[in-house]
Amino acid sequence: MKKYVIDRGCKKCCSCLWACPAQAISLTRDTAVIDQAKCRRCGACVESCPTEAISVYDLPAQTSPESESPPTQK
Amino acid sequence: MIPLNYRNGRIINPEIAMPCLGDYDVIVCGGGMAGFGAALAAARQGCKTLLLERESALGGLATVGLVNIPLDFAAGISREMLDRLNEVNGHWHRNTDPEKHKLILDRMVTEAGVDLLLVSHVVEAIMQDDRTICGVVLENKSGRQAVLGKRIIDCTGDADVAFFAGCETMKGRPSDGKHQACSLEFRLGGVNWEKYRDSDLKKNDPQWIKLIAKAVDDGALPYMIDNHLNWLTHVPGRPQHCNQDEVSICFSHSRNCKPLCAKDLTRMYLEGREQADILSKFIRDYIPGYENSYLIDTGSLLGVRESRRVVGEYILKTLDVVRANTFEDTITLTGHHLDLHNPDGPGNIKWAELEIDGRTCYVSTIGKVGSWPPPGGWDVITDGWGRSGDDFQRKVLPTSIPYRSLVPRDVDNLLVAGRCLSAEFMAQACCRLILACLNMGQAAGTAAALSLAKGLTPRQIDRKELQLMLLEAGCEIGQSFFGVPGLETEKYKFTGNNRQ
Numbered sequence: 001m002k003k004y005v006i007d008r009g010c011k012k013c014c015s016c017l018w019a020c021p022a023q024a025i026s027l028t029r030d031t032a033v034i035d036q037a038k039c040r041r042c043g044a045c046v047e048s049c050p051t052e053a054i055s056v057y058d059l060p061a062q063t064s065p066e067s068e069s070p071p072t073q074k
Numbered sequence: 075m076i077p078l079n080y081r082n083g084r085i086i087n088p089e090i091a092m093p094c095l096g097d098y099d100v101i102v103c104g105g106g107m108a109g110f111g112a113a114l115a116a117a118r119q120g121c122k123t124l125l126l127e128r129e130s131a132l133g134g135l136a137t138v139g140l141v142n143i144p145l146d147f148a149a150g151i152s153r154e155m156l157d158r159l160n161e162v163n164g165h166w167h168r169n170t171d172p173e174k175h176k177l178i179l180d181r182m183v184t185e186a187g188v189d190l191l192l193v194s195h196v197v198e199a200i201m202q203d204d205r206t207i208c209g210v211v212l213e214n215k216s217g218r219q220a221v222l223g224k225r226i227i228d229c230t231g232d233a234d235v236a237f238f239a240g241c242e243t244m245k246g247r248p249s250d251g252k253h254q255a256c257s258l259e260f261r262l263g264g265v266n267w268e269k270y271r272d273s274d275l276k277k278n279d280p281q282w283i284k285l286i287a288k289a290v291d292d293g294a295l296p297y298m299i300d301n302h303l304n305w306l307t308h309v310p311g312r313p314q315h316c317n318q319d320e321v322s323i324c325f326s327h328s329r330n331c332k333p334l335c336a337k338d339l340t341r342m343y344l345e346g347r348e349q350a351d352i353l354s355k356f357i358r359d360y361i362p363g364y365e366n367s368y369l370i371d372t373g374s375l376l377g378v379r380e381s382r383r384v385v386g387e388y389i390l391k392t393l394d395v396v397r398a399n400t401f402e403d404t405i406t407l408t409g410h411h412l413d414l415h416n417p418d419g420p421g422n423i424k425w426a427e428l429e430i431d432g433r434t435c436y437v438s439t440i441g442k443v444g445s446w447p448p449p450g451g452w453d454v455i456t457d458g459w460g461r462s463g464d465d466f467q468r469k470v471l472p473t474s475i476p477y478r479s480l481v482p483r484d485v486d487n488l489l490v491a492g493r494c495l496s497a498e499f500m501a502q503a504c505c506r507l508i509l510a511c512l513n514m515g516q517a518a519g520t521a522a523a524l525s526l527a528k529g530l531t532p533r534q535i536d537r538k539e540l541q542l543m544l545l546e547a548g549c550e551i552g553q554s555f556f557g558v559p560g561l562e563t564e565k566y567k568f569t570g571n572n573r574q
Contacts, residue, residue: 009281011281013145015168046167049167050168
């Protein structure tokens with residue numbers, strides 16, 4: 001199970017916002033943010049991000065993506 | 075030779091008879107992204123097409139200018155171009171390899187049967203009458219020549235041909251006529267990309283704002299060229315070859331630009347190269363991952379963001395952008411936000427002053443201010459309806475660009491495409507990304523072909539017929555977000571990973 005998190009220098013260019021088929025991405029003052037409940041884990045955001053700001057974490061199989069258990073970064 | 079015939083401070087050029095290169099269905103002036111889209115679209119519809127480009131390669135800023143970031147909706151020809159780049163490992167995460175990009179553009183244009191003339195500068199419009207363009211004059215190594223065309227598409231970026239033809243054009247910011255700042259991109263090699271990507275700097279200060287402020291204070295930077303890193307993009311493919319990365323950097327910033335003045339363009343090229351020299355050394359000394367980096371090159375084409383815009387049948391308003399207004403004749407979408415590269419100093423602001431319902435508002439489409447907030451601070455930022463604070467709603471729909479913004483009001487058989495579209499100053503700021511220009515080009519080329527097939531001027535074509543042709547060609551003209559008035563578009567919708 002993968003978790004997609006925008007945590008590496010988002011420029012708020014909105015590329016991921018338009019690319020997301022689930023409309024799971026919105027903007028705060030500082031960054032774009034992925035709504036983990038809506039996220040379909042398709043990876044379209046990662047492909048669209050021109051600045052590689054989106055990290056992909058591998059979560060242990062039994063964990064829900066919203067949990068805070070330590071992920072290992074892919 | 076000409077005789078020295080000096081009159082009233084000018085040298086008189088005697089009447090000359092220019093050879094005529096031929097008679098084309100469609101002449102596309104400018105071989106940047108818009109011209110590439112236009113020429114390919116026209117040729118594929120069966121038009122005898124000539125593409126004229128003053129540089130030595132196609133792609134304009136996307137290649138020659140090192141702006142290797144094809145953002146915006148990738149559908150139709152733009153999607154096809156990215157797919158071709160993927161085949162040669164020339165594209166990754168909307169970052170492209172400028173050299174491979176040039177090659178792909180050459181191949182696609184040649185395959186389509188377009189007649190291409192590089193290193194050829196369009197210098198005049200030929201008019202059948204006051205209102206009808208019928209050709210252009212160009213100059214290249216072979217001399218000054220005329221070429222006739224039934225339809226002319228101005229993809230010069232500066233609306234040069236529209237200007238020559240006598241169209242009314244708009245220039246600069248309404249308040250003072252100043253243009254968006256220009257930037258000369260540069261490329262660095264010897265980069266450890268992963269080290270930079272995973273660094274604290276990228277995480278905490280991704281646009282180097284604090285680092286730059288400190289560097290100017292300390293004297294590590296002689297002056298504030300810009301107060302932030304604008305873009306840093308990756309040139310894909312290098313690690314596989316030499317274990318080093320290349321990046322393309324938009325950081326240079328020329329102020330008080332006159333992009334329609336050769337003397338000032340010259341000033342900006344010299345200044346851009348000096349800035350690249352200063353910045354590449356600064357980056358090597360201060361940015362993690364760049365310890366062994368070196369300057370490969372600066373762009374051979376200056377990053378001009380705005381110069382002239384044609385007055386078209388419709389002038390796209392900033393209000394249309396901030397409200398995501400839709401049109402009957404939409405020909406492409408853009409997802410870009412309000413974006414002003416400070417004309418006379420460092421910085422980039424993401425809001426615009428607008429009159430909404432008789433009230434002065436400071437509008438941001440995404441609630442981002444950029445380098446500084448408007449008078450009154452963050453809290454006065456409104457959306458396109460003047461709502462602020464808790465009532466503020468971020469724009470979640472893209473901007474629609476109507477066909478009428480490609481059709482000059484004053485001249486027939488002429489279309490424009492690219493950053494010179496008919497739009498207000500801040501609206502244009504949102505409509506100039508690389509793929510938006512390509513998509514506009516595809517629309518203009520298709521419209522030119524349709525007008526010829528029907529024996530109509532581009533102004534007279536049926537917009538629904540044009541939209542149907544664009545849908546059939548795989549373009550995104552709003553069907554995935556809004557539908558298209560008057561057309562059944564369910565089967566043309568993009569969903570899933572193809573949405574952008």
